[in-house]
Amino acid sequence: MSWVLPFVVLLGVLIFFHELGHFLVAKYYRVGVERFSIGFGPKLIGKRIGETEYIVAMLPLGGYVKMIGEDPFEEVEPVDIEKSFAHKPLFERAMIVLAGPVANFLLAFVLYTFLYFVGLPNTLPVVGEIRPDTPAAEAGLQPGDRIVRIEETPIRWWDDIPKVVGSHAGDPLTFEIEREGERFTKRITPVGREGAPAMIGISPSLLLPVIGIPRQDTPAWRAGLRTGDEVTKIDGQPIEFFYEMARIIERNPGKTLTFTVRRQIRSASPDLEAPPKYETLEFAVPVATVTDERGIPRGTIGVESVELYVLGVDPEKPAALAGIAPNDKIVAVDGKAVHTFAEFSEIVQGSEGRPLRIRILRNGTPIEKEIEPISAAIRHGPLRTIEKTFVIGVSLQAPYGKKTEEERYRNPIVALWKGVAKTGYDVALTAGTFVQLFRRQISIDTLGGPIVIAKISEESYKRGLVAYLLMMAFISVNLGVINLVPIPILDGGHLLLF
Structure with a gap:
């Protein structure tokens, strides 16, 4: 039941702001509001202030604002005609209906702006996985390479790369790369199918230093290392990713290196509910020498990434x-x-x-x-x-894993602009999903309901406040877009019927 609190808080906040949008614009146009409800079903708590009853109901799966004259079959008292929703001009009625989705977009914008101001993790433009037989592989890019610039465009974050590359299928581009403190350039030609963004075949996903040992006749096995060990240090130097470990080994042929590893403690009768336990071990591993295709000696201990194990x-x-x-x-x-x-x-x-x-x-x-x-x-x-x-x-x-860094903008104008851009991106992403749905390119079954939202809210809550607020902003955009769909029970359907 650990999902209950984050799920209820999430829905409560999103529903409150959505209905608040309807409520405030209705009040602005002098429409009478009889009830402002968060949730459906039996009333849990409530209070009447003026003409409006404010309540919290039992089922937190929605909410509503009940306005005078909103029901076309409801007879409006002559004294309430001026406050009747149905008797307001079309423009005012449309603004009241649109205010709910707009409030969700504004909430997302405020959350994103706040997060950019205080700082949120973003992925650095460090090359991780390189797909075989792609432009990046042919150009000789390696895991750990940092893309500094493409043509004349500086690259600060991973998301900057597709913005430049995506529209240049077939066009050779100059990439400025940083590798182990040295900078150099590569000419890489992106490829792409018609109607799809161009790519060069890289992702930011970096392999963690968890090792696989394919054979027992290797220095690693003989020294005591085993498949599944996570290397945390080599000669006291912290290791974060597999490529860092590989570079140290290659540069030290003939030497003996001290590996500090984290190994899971296996039990004959493991408790599947309990978190795994680990022990920290040290091994002195002699590095063998091999010669590469250029005749340069390289170090090896017979380990590889555990990726395909x-x-x-x-x-x-x-x-x-x-x-x-x-x-x-x-x-x-x-x-x-x-x-x-x-x-x-x-x-x-x-x-x-x-x-x-x-x-x-x-x-x-x-x-x-x-x-x-x-x-x-x-x-x-x-x-x-x-x-x-x-x-x-x-x-x-x-x-x-990924190389990340906190993205923070102390200039409030910049933070505001980033909030606008991120909200707009999410709106386009969500709207694109619904376009695919209407074109039957994806099934209605692909959309997640309350159970999926509950799971997502629980997962993000466990990762911390920043992750939870990011998720809330994204779901808020989704709620806003969904309510604009022209279906009778949604705001978009109400607009269609005017």
Whole structure:
């Protein structure tokens, strides 16, 4: 029941501001308001002030403002004609109806402006995942590279990249890159399908330093490291991401490095409800020497990212029935090597149920399994829409993080402008979803209801006040857009009937 408080507070605030918009504009145009209700059903508390009764009802799933003359079948007393909603000019009635959604947009704007003023985390333009056979891969970009500038446009945040790249499919662009304190330029040509933004094949998702060890004849295994260990320090230097660890190892061939790792304590009879327990261990690992294609010596200890290692297997799904087990490593599908979690997921999801030949490594031994994916539905994206897909029933370790920094604007004018821009972006995103819905490009089943909102509110509440207010602003925009849809029970439907 930990979802109750954040859910009730969320709905209470959103409903209050929505109905307050209707109420204030109705009062401005001298329309009589008989009742201002937060919630439906039996009254919990209430108080009459003047002609208006203000109440909080039992079911916090909506609210309403009852105006004199709002019901076209209701007979209005002659003395109330001047205060009747139905007797007001069309423009005034439209303003009263529009005031609810507008109040939701204003609430989002205020929240975003406040958050930009006090500071909220934003993703830095640091390259994480690089898709194989993409312009970024061909240009030699590496995880940890920071994009400083594209052509003449400075890049401050990750979101700045698609704003420049998205409209330049086929146009070579000059990227200024910073790598380990040094700057250089690359010419990269974005690619894109017609009607879709151009891309270069990168994401900000950086692999965390959780290691996989494919074989036991490696320095890492012999020193005591194991698959699933999270490297936190090397020779006392903090490690945040996998690429940082990899660079240190490569630069130290022939040396012995001290690895500090965080390892989960396994129990013979684990309590599934209890949070996992960890221990901190140290290992002295000798770094072997290999020579790269240019003849330069590089260090290696025989570890890789745990990204494609199986974390868990659903016992009732095809993977378990085929014999896939935890710590197996996915290496290929239908004879084609798989390099990333995203690549493997796309293959499975796009299989349409066609049997796949999946090659795994188990303790260094290659094994091939034929697995037939089954259809499933998952919730995806900020709107938590349902996406029809195919799965085999494995969860991969795929531990990701992002380089973030607090985005803060002490200049209130700048914070206001950022609030406007963010609100406008969310309105466009939500409206685009409904356009797809009306065009039947997505199903009505993809939209989340109260249960989904309750889950989202609980998750954001646990992450802290900033995450909770961000979620509240986004849901407020959604509520505003939804109420403009021309359906009779919504504000948009009322406008249509004028």
